[in-house]
Amino acid sequence: MPWIPRGLRDGIVTTRYPRRPDGYGEGFRGRVVVHPGGDGDLRAGSIAEACPTDAISIDAGQFCLDRGRCIMCGRCVELYPEVFEFEPDFETSAIGRDRLVVPDREEDDASVARTRSELARRVKALRRSVHIRHLDAGSDGAEEWEVAALTNPVYDVQRLGIYFTASPKHADLLLVTGVGAAGMLRSLQHTFEVMPEPKVVIAAGADAISGGLIGHGYAARGGIAESVPVDVYVPGSPPTPFGLLHGILLAVGLLPEARRPSTPPASNARRSVRPGTAVPGPSTPEDPPTEAGP
């Protein structure tokens, strides 16, 4: 059986994430960060206008960016590099839709803390193993590749007790991709309903969160939130496998403390998001990327 020895040929390729951080390459479009600036800038309005998904707004003279809408086209980064910057970081999932809007706001904290502890209570029973039912509610097809990649040897989610299941009756977690296509809403609701309690829903990708570039249309419902209650949001167009893994682990409370999204310090009404602060820096030195390269 000539395949057996080949199985070992590449040595260990599996990422050690989330135990250790896993660097993703320089220049990768993981997320857009917003630095302070643009106060009173005359171009501000036209830059917000230039965003194809209306992800950028101006609030009290400051730019805000909604990662739930952002498709990482890079236009804002090109137009206003002093304010908008790409980071390779993929740990952008959030509990609570508001948390995708950066820089974040203090006033959300109390409700976020409530949502989070409610979710934590719900998922307590799941921690040993997690069964995921994926559902395509009108994706562009790329999301399915990234979800399927979670079972490849690099991510190998089984090592973390995460399994995909065909039966919604055995699923704990519903991982939904796509814009909320009208034809899929009934299947989406039905699948959610037959899943046993406790259950968790992840909106995977900008399309599922907000409809992405398609948004609301005659056949698209601007994401899935109208149809099922979403617990965790994973931005990206499409989200990367690491981003999805972060979202799944966040949802079921399996993320090590250092890898969880922070709560902003209460003293600052508005906090600038600087590289490395929005998500606490790794407590261990960054691992080199897994053998497969970034």
Next chain:
Amino acid sequence: MTVDGSAVAGPVDGFAERVTARVNDGARFCGLFGSAESDGTRLVAVVAVDGSLEIEAVVVPDHTPRFPSLTPTLAAAAWYEREIHDLFGLEADGHGRLDPLVLPLAPGSTRPRPGSGKPLDPVEVDLSPLPVHLRGEGVFTIPYGPVRSGVFESIEYLVETPGEDIPHLRTRVFYKHRGVEIRFEGMSVADGVLLAERSEGVASVAHAIAFCEAIERLAGVEIPSAAGLVRVIHAELERVANHLDSVIRHTEAAGQAVAYARLSLHKERVQRLRGRLCGSRFGRGVVVPGGVAGPLGPDAGQLFAALDEIEPAIRADLRLLMTTPSFLDRLRGTGVVPADLACRYAAVGPVGRGSGQMEDVRFARPYAAYGRLGHQLLEPKGDGDALGRQRVRNDEITGAFHLIRQANDRLSEEAHDGHAWGVPVGPVSGEALGWAEAPQGEVLYLVRVEDGRLVRVKPRSASFHNLALFHAAFPEDILTDFAFIEASFGLSIAGVSS
């Protein structure tokens, strides 16, 4: 080609005959598209003739919303006419089975009518069961989907079967219809390319190229040489990733765990390389109207180093797979698309090439930098089964790496002149076709634009065109072959009903 709308519209009567005559003269039927206009619905049939595309057009007036069907003489038109019925409400007289395809609506609902520029209210999709075509004792229907068992795009297959054979397979593709065509309308061309990338996400690069080709044709611009080379590199990496995806699904269905793990590792490496070259694992943001957004991420040397690692590993594992009896047994004789059927349905891409339809638009109608790069045309690969399609994909992976290396060589050779990555594209007006050879086959874009605003965009994916003959690949196979036949077609549902 640019399309001169006023000059080409002929009478509705005789339209079917005119298109059929061209196909009988050796043209390949590429598609039939509708577009709402002030006085009716314009229908454009596109055919490929000796290295160029030609069209036949008619305007079907609103007061008599019907036209003689092309389907009785051109099987390949069947799905296009069903799509036109869904979107515009036109009857194709003589079609025979004008069931809903991309958008089943309750009677009396407003049709989207792309091109009309009218705002639309959300529609309710009519999910009541479609008519069952087979009746009789012992016939039962097994639905697969729309939520599949596994990580798949949503689609429903209805298998109507007496016992173990599959006499009839019905495909319901409308579940994930998103309304992409309408969404294009009113967009700038710069936003349009972002939507083209998402109309069939696993073939983002090909869709972006086809869309931009149409825009550039209207603007009368040539993209810079370096931009053409960068387009080739990204498009070929996309091909490798898609072809690996198809064979990964084969190994998954066959339960070949080691081959599955190794090939999915290779695919992940290709995706990461693409991410390193442009910031997106799907090559998004690379292709822009007038050229590309910029140079390849790492320098040429790094790309070669990555290829030196990835390419031999992929080829060695594919070679081994092609000598693994348990793999070959599952594919040999499975999902046969006979040559005459592939010809009647004008099959494209690996599905076509596995059954004698050899046209590859990269070389038949060269775009980007393909005309300047050496390539080997494929030999016909015989049997029209899943194995034949796998052989085609293996050859295309080899060919893709060859093209990437040549393009990268050229890029470094030409580097001393300093590269221009794009040319300005002004606020163009007019209508044109653009094309590209996606991993699934020929992608077409029919684009109409006024002063830089998109008025009507019709993407036609290879997935749509080829899925129409999927049902015909089943006559002798048992249910257990389903996963293999599906994988061997290698299509994306997002592109079928977008």
